[in-house]
Amino acid sequence: MKNRSRTLAALTAAGALTFTLAACSSEDGGEAETPADGDWSGETLNVMHFEGQDSAMGIAWDRAIEIFEEETGASVNLELTAFEDLRTSAEQLFDSGDAPDVAEYNKGNATAGQLAAIGVIQNLDEAYEEYGWDELLSDSVATTAQYNDEGVMGSGSYYGVPNYGEFTFLYYNEDMFAEYGIEVPESIEEIEAAAATFADAGVTPFAESVQEYPLGQLWYQFALSQADREFVNAYQLYTEPVDWQGEEISYATETLDEWIEQGYISSEATGMTAEDAGLQFINGEVPMFYSGSWWYGRFLTEVSDFEMGITNWPSTELTPGSGGNMWVVPVESEQPELARIFIDITMRPEIQALLGESGGLPVAADPADITDEDAQALIELFNEVLERDGLAFYPDWPTPNFYGDLNGVLQGLVNDDFTPEEAQAELESYYEGHVADLRE
The missing domain is CATH 3.40.190.10 (Periplasmic binding protein-like II)
Known part of the structure; x- marks a missing residue:
C-alpha cells in the first residue's frame, strides 16, 4: 500500500436544495419562517464534531460546510472538540443553552441510546421520511440509529444519522x-x-x-x-x-x-x-x-x-x-431545520465519495465514484466483513x-x-x- 499525502480535487455541489420545512428557530430563540427562496442569510448553524482536520471525515465535513454555506446563505460556526470530552459532557451540554445545533456523537446503548432515553437528543423520524435517509443505510448500519424507550438500539425511533462505516x-x-x-x-x-x-x-x-x-x-x-x-x-x-x-x-x-x-x-x-x-x-x-x-x-x-x-x-x-458515529440534533438546538439540511448534505453522493477517496468508509456512495487505490483497499476489507x-x-x-x-x-x-x-x-x-x- 502506498503511503502518501493526497491532493484532493474540490467536488462541485449537485444542484440547489428545495426547502419544504416549516420553521426555523432564530438565534434569539424566536421562530423564523422558512425562506421561500432557500436563502437563510443572517442565520448561523453551530456544528460540533471531533474529527481531525486531515482525517477522511474532517475533509468531507469541511466540504459539506462549504456547500451548506453556498446553498443556504447561512454561516457555520464549527466547534471542534475531543471524543472523550464530548462523551463525558454531552448529557449536560445538549440540554443547555450552549448546545450545538448539530453534533457528531457516538452510537450505541451507552451513548446515543442513553441520551435518547432521557430526551436530550431529538427524534428524527420525520426527517428520515422527508429526506429518505433510511433508503441510504444498510440494515446493520441503521441498527445503530434506532433506539426504543429504554435506549436499546435496533428498534424504535431514529435519533441519529450514521454517515460513515x-x-x-x-x-x-x-x-x-x-x-x-x-x-x-x-x-x-x-x-x-x-x-x-x-x-x-x-x-x-x-x-x-x-x-x-x-x-x-x-x-x-x-x-x-x-x-x-x-x-x-x-x-x-x-x-x-x-x-x-x-x-x-x-x-x-x-x-x-x-x-x-x-x-x-x-x-x-x-x-x-x-x-x-x-x-x-x-x-x-x-x-x-x-x-x-x-x-x-x-x-x-x-x-x-x-x-x-x-x-x-x-x-x-x-x-x-458498526455504522460510524452519528449526526444528532440536541434537544436545545436553536436551528433544527438547518441542522437537518446540513446532515442531508453530508449524505450526498459527492460528499460520501470524498469521504471514501480520503480514506473513510462511506455509507451512501456509488462504489464507481471511488477510484483511489488506498480507498479501494479499505473498502475491500470492509466488504469482507459485511459479506x-x-x-x-x-x-x-x-x-x-x-x-x-x-x-x-x-x-x-x-x-x-x-x-x-x-x-x-x-x-x-x-x-x-x-x-x-x-x-x-
Whole structure:
C-alpha cells in the first residue's frame, strides 16, 4: 500500500436544495419562517464534531460546510472538540443553552441510546421520511440509529444519522515484517508467532492504550473469535443472560493476560492514550496496531518512513464495528431545520465519495465514484466483513459506564492487580448492575 499525502480535487455541489420545512428557530430563540427562496442569510448553524482536520471525515465535513454555506446563505460556526470530552459532557451540554445545533456523537446503548432515553437528543423520524435517509443505510448500519424507550438500539425511533462505516482490523509495518521474515498473518497462531519473534528480538509487537479504547477492543475481538451472533445479541441487546465465565469471555481475558505476560503488550500501555499508541505506530516504533478504520486516512498521510499494510483479524467471523458515529440534533438546538439540511448534505453522493477517496468508509456512495487505490483497499476489507455479517458493535456499548469500567478493569489486569477470573467477576458486576432490570 502506498503511503502518501493526497491532493484532493474540490467536488462541485449537485444542484440547489428545495426547502419544504416549516420553521426555523432564530438565534434569539424566536421562530423564523422558512425562506421561500432557500436563502437563510443572517442565520448561523453551530456544528460540533471531533474529527481531525486531515482525517477522511474532517475533509468531507469541511466540504459539506462549504456547500451548506453556498446553498443556504447561512454561516457555520464549527466547534471542534475531543471524543472523550464530548462523551463525558454531552448529557449536560445538549440540554443547555450552549448546545450545538448539530453534533457528531457516538452510537450505541451507552451513548446515543442513553441520551435518547432521557430526551436530550431529538427524534428524527420525520426527517428520515422527508429526506429518505433510511433508503441510504444498510440494515446493520441503521441498527445503530434506532433506539426504543429504554435506549436499546435496533428498534424504535431514529435519533441519529450514521454517515460513515467503521470497523477494526490489523495495521502492520511491512518493512519490519520483511526485516524479521514474517508473512502477513492468516491465523491467530501466526499472529502469536509473529509477536513472539518481535518480542524475542526486544521489540514490543503491539502499540496499545489502556487509558482509552484500543485494549478494550482487542479484548472484545478475542471474545468474538470464539463467539457467534447469539452471543453478540445477548451481550449487546440483552436477548439472553451473558455467561461471564463462558468460553468467549474466558478466552478473551486469559489470552490478553498471556500476551501481557509474554511482553506482546507493554505495561507502559496503562499510561498511554489512543493517540499515544497511534503515534508509536506512525513513528515506526512498533510493528502492529489493532485499531479502527478511523485512523486510516491519517496513517496514509503521516506514515512516511515505511510501507503500511492492513488485514482483517484472522480466525474470526465477527469483528468490532458498526455504522460510524452519528449526526444528532440536541434537544436545545436553536436551528433544527438547518441542522437537518446540513446532515442531508453530508449524505450526498459527492460528499460520501470524498469521504471514501480520503480514506473513510462511506455509507451512501456509488462504489464507481471511488477510484483511489488506498480507498479501494479499505473498502475491500470492509466488504469482507459485511459479506459474512461480521459487524459486532463495540465492547463498551451495553451500559452507560462500561467504557470506563472496562478500561479500569483492564488497567488492573495489565498491572497484575486482577487475575483473569477476578477481572471477569468485576466486569460481570458492572454489566449486570445495569442490564439485569432490562431482561425482566
